[in-house]
Amino acid sequence: MSNHFICANLKRRRKISKSKLPIESYFLRKMKEDDLPSVMEIENLSYPNPWHLSSFKGEIENRPISNPYVIVFKPLEKVIGYVIYWHIRNEAQISNIAINPDYRGMGVGERVLRWVMQDIQRKGVEFVFLEVRPSNLCARHLYDKLGFTMLGLRKGYYRNPSEDAIIMGLSLSQ
Numbered sequence: 001m002s003n004h005f006i007c008a009n010l011k012r013r014r015k016i017s018k019s020k021l022p023i024e025s026y027f028l029r030k031m032k033e034d035d036l037p038s039v040m041e042i043e044n045l046s047y048p049n050p051w052h053l054s055s056f057k058g059e060i061e062n063r064p065i066s067n068p069y070v071i072v073f074k075p076l077e078k079v080i081g082y083v084i085y086w087h088i089r090n091e092a093q094i095s096n097i098a099i100n101p102d103y104r105g106m107g108v109g110e111r112v113l114r115w116v117m118q119d120i121q122r123k124g125v126e127f128v129f130l131e132v133r134p135s136n137l138c139a140r141h142l143y144d145k146l147g148f149t150m151l152g153l154r155k156g157y158y159r160n161p162s163e164d165a166i167i168m169g170l171s172l173s174q
């Protein structure tokens with residue numbers, strides 16, 4: 001059975017590594033309705049149970065709690081990914097992050113999450129949470145690298161396919 005989240009190059013990547021996308025070639029800006037066709041394309045390529053368009057519209061409308069950003073690749077003026085976090089008082093939750101498959105493994109996801117964490121730290125956030133499928137090994141490697149640790153499991157949280165969610169957290173206070 002195929003597993004949507006097994007990183008295509010998980011085994012090979014120790015031998016072949018893509019070069020990093022230069023930091024100055026992309027930036028984050030707030031997501032707008034015009035971005036949604038590109039966002040939906042990436043979402044559908046990224047998840048077996050993608051969010052609906054209405055969910056992204058809701059995120060755009062739910063400011064200031066929701067903070068939806070797109071990642072724009074400057075040379076092509078193209079949306080190559082997005083990240084959404086919720087900010088409530090001194091806590092934040094990364095609710096979605098996805099990178100266009102053509103731009104994965106080039107350091108974008110890691111760089112963007114580091115930017116987000118600096119941003120939320122400046123806003124007074126002390127603790128950041130997220131949920132991840134146990135089978136999503138790429139994302140789990142990334143979160144481990146950033147220092148997130150497992151806090152617990154939400155049983156049967158995900159559908160299609162059914163899977164628990166690993167709850168991960170990271171303290172940002174010194």
Ligand SMILES: CC(C)(COP(=O)(O)OP(=O)(O)OC[C@H]1O[C@@H](n2cnc3c(N)ncnc32)[C@H](O)[C@@H]1OP(=O)(O)O)[C@@H](O)C(=O)NCCC(=O)NCCS
Pocket residue numbers: 007008009010013046047097098099100103104105106107108109110111131132133136137138139141142143145
């Ligand atoms: C998870 C995701 C956002 C990572 O983005 P990315 O830009 O490809 O990641 P980066 O190139 O910045 O890699 C950073 C780290 O992630 C991990 N990682 C990324 N790709 C990996 C792979 N193919 N195999 C193993 N680890 C991987 C590694 O720890 C890597 O650090 P390293 O290069 O020093 O080993 C991307 O794979 C994605 O969009 N996946 C689909 C959506 C998704 O699963 N989102 C998370 C939901 S919880």
